[in-house]
Amino acid sequence: MSLSNILQDFPILNQIDKNGKRLCFLDSAATSQKPETVIEAMNHYYRTINANIHRGIYQIAEEATDAYEKSRKKIQKFIHAGSASEIIFTRNTTESINLVANTWGRKNLQKGDLVILSEMEHHANLIPWQILATNQGINLEFIPVLENGLLNLTEYKRLLGLQPKIVCVSGMSNVLGTVPPIKQMAVDAHKAGALFLVDGAQMAPHMKVDVQDIDADFFAFSAHKMLGPTGIGILYGKEALLESMPPFLGGGDMISKVYLRSFTTNDLPYKFEAGTPAIAEAIGFGAAIDYLNQVGMDAISKHEMEITRYAIQKLQKVPGLKIIGPTDGFRGSAVSFTLDYAHPHDVAQILDSEFICVRAGHHCAMPLHTRFSVPATTRASFYLYNTLDEVDRLITGLEKVHHLFG
Ligand code: PMP
Numbered sequence: 539m540s541l542s543n544i545l546q547d548f549p550i551l552n553q554i555d556k557n558g559k560r561l562c563f564l565d566s567a568a569t570s571q572k573p574e575t576v577i578e579a580m581n582h583y584y585r586t587i588n589a590n591i592h593r594g595i596y597q598i599a600e601e602a603t604d605a606y607e608k609s610r611k612k613i614q615k616f617i618h619a620g621s622a623s624e625i626i627f628t629r630n631t632t633e634s635i636n637l638v639a640n641t642w643g644r645k646n647l648q649k650g651d652l653v654i655l656s657e658m659e660h661h662a663n664l665i666p667w668q669i670l671a672t673n674q675g676i677n678l679e680f681i682p683v684l685e686n687g688l689l690n691l692t693e694y695k696r697l698l699g700l701q702p703k704i705v706c707v708s709g710m711s712n713v714l715g716t717v718p719p720i721k722q723m724a725v726d727a728h729k730a731g732a733l734f735l736v737d738g739a740q741m742a743p744h745m746k747v748d749v750q751d752i753d754a755d756f757f758a759f760s761a762h763k764m765l766g767p768t769g770i771g772i773l774y775g776k777e778a779l780l781e782s783m784p785p786f787l788g789g790g791d792m793i794s795k796v797y798l799r800s801f802t803t804n805d806l807p808y809k810f811e812a813g814t815p816a817i818a819e820a821i822g823f824g825a826a827i828d829y830l831n832q833v834g835m836d837a838i839s840k841h842e843m844e845i846t847r848y849a850i851q852k853l854q855k856v857p858g859l860k861i862i863g864p865t866d867g868f869r870g871s872a873v874s875f876t877l878d879y880a881h882p883h884d885v886a887q888i889l890d891s892e893f894i895c896v897r898a899g900h901h902c903a904m905p906l907h908t909r910f911s912v913p914a915t916t917r918a919s920f921y922l923y924n925t926l927d928e929v930d931r932l933i934t935g936l937e938k939v940h941h942l943f944g
Pocket of ligand 1: 568631632633663708710711712721737739740760810819855902
């Protein structure tokens with residue numbers, strides 16, 4: 539499959555507004571668009587095999603179960619996990635991290651224990667640990683972010699000397715586009731006796747992931763940022779760890795035996811999948827994985843890198859524009875910036891009038907914005923379906939902002 543004719547696969551991206559402009563979607567870091575095959579896979583489930591899974595003894599229930607479990611295997615392969623038992627379906631990255639904090643964290647962390655995070659974390663990888671800090675008296679320390687948007691790894695090494703129990707960092711910042719050296723960071727964390735959790739919400743959609751190569755103990759991500767539907771995400775965990783963890787939510791499916799006053803848990807991965815799951819969404823996620831595989835993750839990374847480099851080069855020429863995050867080297871496709879003379883909300887509104895979607899605000903990373911002394915930024919983020927022409931449209935839109943506010 540070639541990246542040049544990809545647009546035709548995404549119905550939403552072929553919309554034309556009243557001024558004859560095609561939708562220019564530059565907000566994939568928030569959520570990605572969905573190809574026809576994903577929409578169709580979910581339609582097919584509802585139209586032909588809609589039934590609950592894991593308990594039906596009739597044909598369509600077996601087909602639904604089969605489709606759901608096939609998706610799990612596709613996801614296992616996609617991130618190169620050792621076993622399908624290590625792939626837990628959750629609602630999203632947020633729920634995956636909450637699962638770890640509430641099960642592994644509550645069991646293994648005691649008053650005074652240390653968890654290392656970074657200053658660039660999304661609230662999803664911040665608040666669950668803050669709640670534990672309040673409830674269990676654990677300490678939190680933060681790897682600082684340097685002025686150029688990279689993590690201060692010298693400080694990371696120093697923090698590891700404080701004997702943390704777990705290090706939890708994003709594999710790619712949704713604001714800065716920073717891609718920390720997580721493989722080396724995992725080696726260092728393990729040497730210090732700590733576990734290593736990767737918030738993969740921005741990483742999994744944009745580059746090849748091999749959880750065994752990274753040696754991640756946990757890896758969390760969301761389908762909706764990688765061409766799949768909302769309402770479904772993944773927690774990968776090493777089998778021995780998941781086995782040792784107590785269940786998260788209680789109810790149907792996660793049990794083996796139930797008595798009036800007690801229960802025994804089901805095997806992995808079902809132990810962590812209480813209640814009727816998001817069946818259509820899991821199947822849609824499987825179709826998204828098929829699509830990403832067909833295009834190829836290396837081709838996607840390369841395409842995004844080209845667009846991002848071009849965008850940074852052009853953005854730097856816009857008067858009064860400052861990019862928050864790395865401007866060279868290997869980085870992700872989320873590019874956040876400020877303009878001296880216009881608030882991000884005004885910028886987003888003017889761009890919207892050109893049928894260009896960008897995000898304005900703190901992007902669920904308030905402490906990071908505080909670190910850079912800005913209340914908000916405008917963020918353009920690119921994915922496999924974006925083009926260089928769309929970057930040019932963004933720049934023309936920003937010139938309009940300059941004309942109006944500058
Ligand atoms: N972490 C990062 C780095 C993210 O970008 C996001 C989504 N913006 C999340 C976590 C949370 O993802 P979700 O809302 O799908 O749980």
